[in-house]
Amino acid sequence: MRSDERTARRLADLFAECFDPDETASAVYEANGGWTVALYSACPFDQDELRQLVATATTKAVAGGLSFDTIDETDWVAASLQGLNPVAAGRFVVHGRHDRARVAVNRIGVEIEAALAFGTGHHGTTRGCLLALDRLIKARRPRGILDVGTGSGVLAIAAAKACRRPVLASDIDRSAVQVATQNARANRIVSFVDAILADGVLDRRVRSRAPYDLVFANILLHPLKRLAAPLARLTAPRGLIVLSGLLGSQANAALAVYRLQGLALEHRIGLDGWATLVLRRR
Numbered sequence: 001m002r003s004d005e006r007t008a009r010r011l012a013d014l015f016a017e018c019f020d021p022d023e024t025a026s027a028v029y030e031a032n033g034g035w036t037v038a039l040y041s042a043c044p045f046d047q048d049e050l051r052q053l054v055a056t057a058t059t060k061a062v063a064g065g066l067s068f069d070t071i072d073e074t075d076w077v078a079a080s081l082q083g084l085n086p087v088a089a090g091r092f093v094v095h096g097r098h099d100r101a102r103v104a105v106n107r108i109g110v111e112i113e114a115a116l117a118f119g120t121g122h123h124g125t126t127r128g129c130l131l132a133l134d135r136l137i138k139a140r141r142p143r144g145i146l147d148v149g150t151g152s153g154v155l156a157i158a159a160a161k162a163c164r165r166p167v168l169a170s171d172i173d174r175s176a177v178q179v180a181t182q183n184a185r186a187n188r189i190v191s192f193v194d195a196i197l198a199d200g201v202l203d204r205r206v207r208s209r210a211p212y213d214l215v216f217a218n219i220l221l222h223p224l225k226r227l228a229a230p231l232a233r234l235t236a237p238r239g240l241i242v243l244s245g246l247l248g249s250q251a252n253a254a255l256a257v258y259r260l261q262g263l264a265l266e267h268r269i270g271l272d273g274w275a276t277l278v279l280r281r282r
Contacts, residue, residue: 002065007058008035009273013249014057015039021220028273044070089127090134092158097186110158111186125218125244128269128276129155132242135267136278137162142213146170146234148201148227149219149245153180153193159214160184160192168209170198201230211236218244225257232261235281240266244276251275 003011012028015037019026024041039045047068055063086095086102093107103109133155136142141163147156150169157180160167171177177195184193196205213236217224224243235241241263246254248270255265258279267278 002034002036003058003062005030005035007062008037010057011037011054011062012273013247014053016247018053087122087127089130092130092134092162094122094126094130094154094158108158108161109187110154110161112152112154112157112183113186124272124274125246125276126154128271128274129216129218129242129244130158131269131271132267132276132278133159133162136214136240141165142240144209144212144214144236146201146206146209146212146215148215148217148231149223150180150195151176151218153183153195155216155218156180156193156195157184157187157189159216160189161187165192167193168206169193169195170201170203170206171195172197172199201227201234207234210234211239213239215239215241217241220245221247221250221254224254228257228261232258232263232281235263237281239281241279241281242276243279244274246275246277248273248275251277255279 008028012026015024015026024039026040027038029036045068051063051066054066086093086099091108092110093103094110094112095103096113097111100109100111143165145159145163145165145167147159147167147169150156150171153169156167156169169180171180174197177197180193180195181190184190184195196203198206212234215231215235217227217231224245231241241258243254243258251268255277262282263279264282265277266280269276
């Protein structure tokens with residue numbers, strides 16, 4: 001459906017709160033002078049129920065503007081990445097193989113190919129984390145680095161390239177671990193990036209390398225809240241935790257939980273309605 005920007009972002013927040021991210025996907029974008037919100041699911045929606053939900057958050061007129069379509073099965077990851085330009089975040093440039101030659105010599109190129117794993121650099125959460133990394137390594141280069149929920153491995157690879165330090169990258173998805181390893185190999189940094197299959201941060205291999213000077217956790221609000229205490233314990237004194245995967249409206253909820261664990265907000269980045277928080281352990 002099309003609407004103004006404020007309404008579109010309100011609906012995107014509503015869909016994120018009301019629908020299981022494992023079963024649905026939503027998007028909000030500007031095109032042709034207006035804003036569009038899209039909600040996708042493998043199962044048909046109850047149209048009346050969805051209209052009623054939208055009406056409670058906006059107006060009946062907005063709910064009446066909903067349209068429903070059935071689309072053919074498509075590899076949306078590969079399709080969406082075709083033709084995407086390299087994306088810059090500070091000194092980092094995330095690009096596909098075909099754009100390798102376009103990366104300037106004074107930039108740090110991170111080569112990521114289309115795959116069923118999150119993290120291409122084009123999303124506000126990934127760019128926010130890369131901007132945070134670019135900012136913090138100007139002051140010092142962390143030694144122990146952990147990337148929780150690594151997805152495509154983009155953050156782990158960027159950190160390894162910039163710091164030339166070993167990075168432990170974990171994910172609960174076996175295919176993500178395989179993709180992250182492949183991407184590390186393509187970036188010729190595989191000796192610095194150790195991608196492992198791990199359920200959370202209590203895995204022995206994660207704990208054995210603690211404490212970490214820098215931790216990335218670009219996932220979702222609820223798992224971030226559950227991980228607050230164990231992540232704080234894994235972080236070195238004065239170490240940094242970079243949180244993302246948060247809608248702007250969710251940032252304060254995450255911040256409140258981590259403050260209880262002795263972490264203070266050092267920097268906040270907002271991009272495309274998403275928030276990235278840089279926290280320092282006291």
